Amino acid sequence: MTPLLAARGVSRRFGSHLALGETDLEVRPREVLALVGPNGAGKSTLLALLAGALEPSSGVVERRARVGWMPQRPAHYGRLSARQNLELFARLEGAGDAAASLERFELPDDGRPAAALSVGNRQRLDLAISMLGSPDVLLLDEPTAALDPRQRRRLWELAGAVREHGGAVVLVTQSAEDVERVADRVAVLQDGRLVYDGDVAEGVALLA
Amino acid sequence: MKVLLLLRKDLLILRRSPALLGVLLAYPVVIAILIGLLAGYANAKPRVALVDEDHLPATIVLAGKSFHVDRAIDEVAKNVRLVRMSRSQGESELRSGRVAALVRIPPGFLETLQGLVSSPHLILETGSGGITSRVRQQMQALVYNLNLRLQQAFVAADLRYVELLRHGGTGRALGRTFDIIGFAGASGLLRGLPRTKSVRELERFFRDAQLALTLTTGPIKATATPIVLVEESGRGRSSLLGAQVQSYGLALTITFLSLLLAAGSLAAERDENVIGRLARGLVSLGQLVWAKVLLAAAVALALGVTIAVAFGIAVDAGRVAGGEPWQRLPVALVGTLLAGASVGAAGALVGALAREARGASLAAILLALPVIFVGLVPREIVPPAGWVSDAFPFVHAVRFFGSALYDSAPWGTLLREGAWLLGLGLLFGTVARAAARRLAA
Numbered sequence: 001m002t003p004l005l006a007a008r009g010v011s012r013r014f015g016s017h018l019a020l021g022e023t024d025l026e027v028r029p030r031e032v033l034a035l036v037g038p039n040g041a042g043k044s045t046l047l048a049l050l051a052g053a054l055e056p057s058s059g060v061v062e063r064r065a066r067v068g069w070m071p072q073r074p075a076h077y078g079r080l081s082a083r084q085n086l087e088l089f090a091r092l093e094g095a096g097d098a099a100a101s102l103e104r105f106e107l108p109d110d111g112r113p114a115a116a117l118s119v120g121n122r123q124r125l126d127l128a129i130s131m132l133g134s135p136d137v138l139l140l141d142e143p144t145a146a147l148d149p150r151q152r153r154r155l156w157e158l159a160g161a162v163r164e165h166g167g168a169v170v171l172v173t174q175s176a177e178d179v180e181r182v183a184d185r186v187a188v189l190q191d192g193r194l195v196y197d198g199d200v201a202e203g204v205a206l207l208a
Numbered sequence: 209m210k211v212l213l214l215l216r217k218d219l220l221i222l223r224r225s226p227a228l229l230g231v232l233l234a235y236p237v238v239i240a241i242l243i244g245l246l247a248g249y250a251n252a253k254p255r256v257a258l259v260d261e262d263h264l265p266a267t268i269v270l271a272g273k274s275f276h277v278d279r280a281i282d283e284v285a286k287n288v289r290l291v292r293m294s295r296s297q298g299e300s301e302l303r304s305g306r307v308a309a310l311v312r313i314p315p316g317f318l319e320t321l322q323g324l325v326s327s328p329h330l331i332l333e334t335g336s337g338g339i340t341s342r343v344r345q346q347m348q349a350l351v352y353n354l355n356l357r358l359q360q361a362f363v364a365a366d367l368r369y370v371e372l373l374r375h376g377g378t379g380r381a382l383g384r385t386f387d388i389i390g391f392a393g394a395s396g397l398l399r400g401l402p403r404t405k406s407v408r409e410l411e412r413f414f415r416d417a418q419l420a421l422t423l424t425t426g427p428i429k430a431t432a433t434p435i436v437l438v439e440e441s442g443r444g445r446s447s448l449l450g451a452q453v454q455s456y457g458l459a460l461t462i463t464f465l466s467l468l469l470a471a472g473s474l475a476a477e478r479d480e481n482v483i484g485r486l487a488r489g490l491v492s493l494g495q496l497v498w499a500k501v502l503l504a505a506a507v508a509l510a511l512g513v514t515i516a517v518a519f520g521i522a523v524d525a526g527r528v529a530g531g532e533p534w535q536r537l538p539v540a541l542v543g544t545l546l547a548g549a550s551v552g553a554a555g556a557l558v559g560a561l562a563r564e565a566r567g568a569s570l571a572a573i574l575l576a577l578p579v580i581f582v583g584l585v586p587r588e589i590v591p592p593a594g595w596v597s598d599a600f601p602f603v604h605a606v607r608f609f610g611s612a613l614y615d616s617a618p619w620g621t622l623l624r625e626g627a628w629l630l631g632l633g634l635l636f637g638t639v640a641r642a643a644a645r646r647l648a649a
Contacts (some may be wrong), residue, residue: 048484051484051488052487052488052489053484053485053487053488054484067488069484069485069488071481071484071485073481074481075480075481075482075484075485076480076482077217077221077480077482078480079221079224079225080217080220080221080224084220088213088217089485089490091213092210092213092486092490092491093490113224129485
């Protein structure tokens, strides 16, 4: 099966620090892949490389699908409102409807600057922005950290929907519960190296 | 198109940040006022030591005219502040720089002056460099003014001698009093003598001499003062509305605003963590940099319009002649766009190198201040300052605005300075584009 995304010998250095050694990873259609590992293992770096937000120091990333990326830290303009952020990114993407996204992700539309929103709302705004281009592959970096149970459930429904439509979700998480609940496959990173790529049960065991 | 979207976003952010906008506008205005005050201080009277070794009396009499010494010095010393002190104190203060120069009145000065045989000397001692040449000129002006007053007294005395020669009477010269009968008295005596040929020739000579002395008054005055400078005030533009003030005001405000804005807003893209989102193919780093250059140019244009219109109204209201505040406004606004873009490109470079907004703002201020100050140093006085300031847009903006608003034939200067602004903008923008890779790292 042709992968939607593939990292081929990808590595990334920040100055003299090697954040991610040469790594090969494929993301296939109709799967949720969980990227797990301890802090500083290189998970967020690998996700940013897959998203195209970072240039690899070596290797290539092959993208055969539209990619949506939700980074770990808020990634929108704090002085603009949620609507203004969505309108801006929709126009830059050339796709998406700001008003529909506001409604779909239950975001406040009162003109407040995004920086004044709650952490959970800011995370949902990031998720809404990453979904604007109707991506086939959704890259989520610790997406449930600030979500309440209801929003968390809605996120998993969203991930399920992407998978059902032939897409894929790559999820960075520290939560074994989330992995067991939604992942089809697990990749484990340690000290900047991919040490496991396989089924969920064994991956979760490594995580423990 | 995407550059315009980013520009619109930045303008929206500015509109939603009134406090930031207020500070950005107020700060350069405050700096411009401070520099204006500093320029005023530079024009202030330098302190000069006056060492009187001749112990001049409070009042002296020269050519029959009394001079109150301190009052006379105060009246002529318009551009320096003379402070009386001893020679040792004066020399000590000159060495330490507390006085800019020392003027010494040597012993025997007054006696030589009153003797009218030779010119007494005033001794001027100065430091080196800095304002020495200005102090020297001001002291020369002071001596010129003193000489002018003395000349008037001496000419009056000379004319009194002429009158003595014509009509006779009692006079005083070289400390001696004398009585003379004058030509009028001599003519009377001649009339009582027998009418010999010699007496008739003497009478003719006295007539011619009296006529010649009568005509002497004007030439004596003219010889004493061949050229008289008459000052007519109120015809020039006040310094506040001067061409230089407006040009510097515009350039300074644009430099601060554009540099800070471009540097801060580019670095803020990283602070907001959106650089990764944008770099995923939504917007290239080049587009991001040029959007900041456009932002700086747009805000500079808005600010330039405001300042130029305010000056134009002030010039009109003051009925000040000279300059073209309205006719040349479009050209000046082209200059604000070019200057804003050029400085904005330099600001984008600062923003790309600094990587975070607070550091970028600090770096922009640290860069703006020396760039502006080095641009204020006249290149005739410190040539290296001219070479350094040529590498930054500030001084080119000053020349562009000055020429656009006030030169009668501005086009050569406008083309040259416009090309400098454009070239520097492209150079800084290209380097900023390369440096922006750091933002995405």
